[in-house]
Amino acid sequence: MATMRDVAERAGVSIATVSFVVNNTKPVSAATRERIEAAMAELGFQRNVVARALASRRTRILAMAYPALEHRLGAAGMGFVTSAARRAAERGYHLVVWPVGNDAAELSDLVGQGLVDGVVLMEVLLRDARVDALVASRLPFAMIGRTENPAGLPHVDIDFDVTVEDALTYLHQLGHREVAFVTEGEPRATFRLYGPKVRAERAFERGCAERGLEALMVECEQHAAAGRETAREILARHPGTTAIMIMNEHAASGVLSGAIRSGVRVPDDMSLLSIVTTRDMGAMADPVLSIMRSPGEELGTLGVDLLIGQLEGEPMPEPRLLPCVLEPGESTAPAPGR
Amino acid sequence: MATMRDVAERAGVSIATVSFVVNNTKPVSAATRERIEAAMAELGFQRNVVARALASRRTRILAMAYPALEHRLGAAGMGFVTSAARRAAERGYHLVVWPVGNDAAELSDLVGQGLVDGVVLMEVLLRDARVDALVASRLPFAMIGRTENPAGLPHVDIDFDVTVEDALTYLHQLGHREVAFVTEGEPRATFRLYGPKVRAERAFERGCAERGLEALMVECEQHAAAGRETAREILARHPGTTAIMIMNEHAASGVLSGAIRSGVRVPDDMSLLSIVTTRDMGAMADPVLSIMRSPGEELGTLGVDLLIGQLEGEPMPEPRLLPCVLEPGESTAPAPGR
DNA sequence: GGCTAGCGGTTAAGCGGTTTGCTACCCACC
DNA sequence: GGTGGGTAGCAAACCGCTTAACCGCTAGCC
Numbered sequence: 001m002a003t004m005r006d007v008a009e010r011a012g013v014s015i016a017t018v019s020f021v022v023n024n025t026k027p028v029s030a031a032t033r034e035r036i037e038a039a040m041a042e043l044g045f046q047r048n049v050v051a052r053a054l055a056s057r058r059t060r061i062l063a064m065a066y067p068a069l070e071h072r073l074g075a076a077g078m079g080f081v082t083s084a085a086r087r088a089a090e091r092g093y094h095l096v097v098w099p100v101g102n103d104a105a106e107l108s109d110l111v112g113q114g115l116v117d118g119v120v121l122m123e124v125l126l127r128d129a130r131v132d133a134l135v136a137s138r139l140p141f142a143m144i145g146r147t148e149n150p151a152g153l154p155h156v157d158i159d160f161d162v163t164v165e166d167a168l169t170y171l172h173q174l175g176h177r178e179v180a181f182v183t184e185g186e187p188r189a190t191f192r193l194y195g196p197k198v199r200a201e202r203a204f205e206r207g208c209a210e211r212g213l214e215a216l217m218v219e220c221e222q223h224a225a226a227g228r229e230t231a232r233e234i235l236a237r238h239p240g241t242t243a244i245m246i247m248n249e250h251a252a253s254g255v256l257s258g259a260i261r262s263g264v265r266v267p268d269d270m271s272l273l274s275i276v277t278t279r280d281m282g283a284m285a286d287p288v289l290s291i292m293r294s295p296g297e298e299l300g301t302l303g304v305d306l307l308i309g310q311l312e313g314e315p316m317p318e319p320r321l322l323p324c325v326l327e328p329g330e331s332t333a334p335a336p337g338r
Numbered sequence: 339m340a341t342m343r344d345v346a347e348r349a350g351v352s353i354a355t356v357s358f359v360v361n362n363t364k365p366v367s368a369a370t371r372e373r374i375e376a377a378m379a380e381l382g383f384q385r386n387v388v389a390r391a392l393a394s395r396r397t398r399i400l401a402m403a404y405p406a407l408e409h410r411l412g413a414a415g416m417g418f419v420t421s422a423a424r425r426a427a428e429r430g431y432h433l434v435v436w437p438v439g440n441d442a443a444e445l446s447d448l449v450g451q452g453l454v455d456g457v458v459l460m461e462v463l464l465r466d467a468r469v470d471a472l473v474a475s476r477l478p479f480a481m482i483g484r485t486e487n488p489a490g491l492p493h494v495d496i497d498f499d500v501t502v503e504d505a506l507t508y509l510h511q512l513g514h515r516e517v518a519f520v521t522e523g524e525p526r527a528t529f530r531l532y533g534p535k536v537r538a539e540r541a542f543e544r545g546c547a548e549r550g551l552e553a554l555m556v557e558c559e560q561h562a563a564a565g566r567e568t569a570r571e572i573l574a575r576h577p578g579t580t581a582i583m584i585m586n587e588h589a590a591s592g593v594l595s596g597a598i599r600s601g602v603r604v605p606d607d608m609s610l611l612s613i614v615t616t617r618d619m620g621a622m623a624d625p626v627l628s629i630m631r632s633p634g635e636e637l638g639t640l641g642v643d644l645l646i647g648q649l650e651g652e653p654m655p656e657p658r659l660l661p662c663v664l665e666p667g668e669s670t671a672p673a674p675g676r
Numbered sequence: 677g678g679c680t681a682g683c684g685g686t687t688a689a690g691c692g693g694t695t696t697g698c699t700a701c702c703c704a705c706c
Numbered sequence: 707g708g709t710g711g712g713t714a715g716c717a718a719a720c721c722g723c724t725t726a727a728c729c730g731c732t733a734g735c736c
Binding site for chain 1: 339382384385386387388389391392397399402404415416419420423424427432433434435436437447450451452453561562563566588591592594595598599618619621622623624626
Binding site for chain 1: 683684686687690692693
């Protein structure tokens with residue numbers, strides 16, 4: 001690989017001048033610039049990013065940190081990563097993937113290596129040691145998700161209030177008056193700190209209260225079999241239920257088939273709405289599930305933008321909350337008798 | 339952040355000696371080593387990976403290159419990336435994610451930056467310009483998947499011969515004599531070069547020939563609706579079919595529901611076997627699909643091992659082919675009348 | 677008339693490590 | 707006591723780039 005020195009020699013200038021041309025950091029006369037560019041083209045010069053990083057103290061590498069094994073990231077997880085990587089590439093950055101534990105030590109270690117200019121943190125908990133570690137490290141970062149009180153910390157997240165409110169409005173307008181909400185549930189205690197679950201539950205309670213409905217919530221583990229069981233349970237204990245809202249991507253199809261197996265017709269007798277999910281997931285069910293689609297790719301892109309914004313000295317970015325959007329499928333219909 | 343110079347001063351030694359201790363590259367007396375280690379601990383020293391990379395001409399960064407937007411990587415895609423990143427971390431490497439087009443120029447460009455020591459290439463086509471570019475760049479790489487003739491190129495891949503053969507054996511032993519094979523199909527021409535599809539089709543033809551069966555193959559786009567249509571088509575045109583083998587993760591549930599909607603009982607009248615897929619995907623269907631599980635995580639891990647092996651001067655690694663393993667669900671049963 | 681502020685460019689000092697000689701020293705041995 | 711060999715540690719030359727500081731000169735300013 002040709003170096004700047006090679007280019008400089010060939011163009012008969014100093015290596016600094018080459019640098020100024022490459023980075024466009026100082027005016028250079030047209031004639032010189034031309035000679036340098038010709039030399040670069042002839043030699044196939046590409047500047048070495050490692051040397052550049054060392055000298056400029058900016059690596060132009062970002063990290064995407066996500067908790068390994070802690071939470072199942074389905075296809076949506078890939079959406080985060082690929083969209084983030086794409087955006088980073090567009091803006092001249094690289095993205096490294098850091099599977100880290102939920103403890104802070106590992107993350108601090110990685111940060112200390114000095115490889116990255118900033119971190120995008122996924123799957124943030126309401127109280128999260130990793131966030132504290134990042135704050136302490138003074139390294140710029142952005143969250144996808146947010147802590148309990150994220151004021152002052154750059155983040156993007158799903159707007160659970162709006163999403164749940166929109167979902168309830170939709171079902172309510174269809175005439176449903178007894179709506180059950182199936183959420184993610186796990187034996188692990190950290191799950192109580194999982195923002196999406198907590199925020200969606202609160203929003204559901206509020207929405208039900210405002211409409212004078214009873215807020216029936218059921219936790220369900222993240223697999224189809226649990227979903228089937230949950231459906232049976234709801235039907236048995238709350239036979240008046242006419243709609244089920246689900247925020248549990250891996251259980252949704254189970255809830256559907258559980259209901260069908262119990263002899264319930266979907267959507268005639270029972271409406272199902274899967275929220276915070278992907279289109280693919282909904283399309284896989286039969287009938288196709290009505291969903292509120294999670295803006296996964298937008299979040300990845302925005303997270304990176306938020307981070308790069310800080311790095312490039314743009315004014316402190318606004319946090320962004322994006323709602324999921326309704327995409328009706330075949331699993332929702334007016335409440336029976338309407 | 340403390341530098342080696344700081345540590346050296348504090349321990350009263352030269353910076354070179356610190357380096358020898360940190361890397362364990364030259365014998366150092368116990369007393370000196372102790373002083374240095376103490377100094378490092380007091381200062382919280384971590385060596386700067388960028389400086390190290392520049393000096394040693396090894397960045398200890400690997401790239402995972404996958405074609406952006408070209409092919410739907412579902413949850414399995416995430417499995418590749420996370421398992422690869424985890425393995426890389428275990429062995430002291432970082433993993434960057436490179437969404438690249440299927441053209442070689444973009445990849446050559448990235449390689450030329452000198453950021454990575456090697457590349458793991460995903461979704462390799464039978465003839466693949468990216469592979470040529472990597473060979474030309476003389477940078478070590480490993481493929482997940484393989485070209486038409488991958489001899490001499492380090493790779494790991496699914497063993498489609500064994501997988502399809504095992505699947506056919508399983509169905510054959512259940513008494514099925516008319517088996518249809520649903521594969522991935524797309525308008526795009528590059529799909530003809532997609533190794534998994536081509537290899538699986540060949541294996542299917544061979545297996546059918548050996549057993550004296552007719553090899554019925556149907557292409558299907560990668561979504562559930564197409565799967566439903568395909569199921570109807572098979573039932574209409576080949577009413578004797580008693581088993582459908584599917585290698586099309588996104589259409590599998592559609593094939594199932596298409597069959598059911600047509601009044602076919604699964605598995606009593608018709609067996610369904612989804613191959614090269616994930617457990618999650620199969621579990622989402624009702625009945626739970628019998629699958630041949632894709633060794634996605636193993637492939638990611640092995641790919642990284644293969645690459646690091648080369649980097650660390652281990653003898654030329656053996657290519658590895660892993661079969662998918664049968665995980666019977668509720669969608670397969672003896673052929674009707676058996 | 678002295679001051680500063682650009683010209684387009686060079687020089688050189690880093691950035692924080694790795695690595696190659698080389699020195700100084702100790703010990704054993706004839 | 708000279709010699710040889712082995713060891714611990716050091717100095718210094720990089721790795722390939724960025725970025726002050728500054729070159730000699732001219733132009734604009736009060």
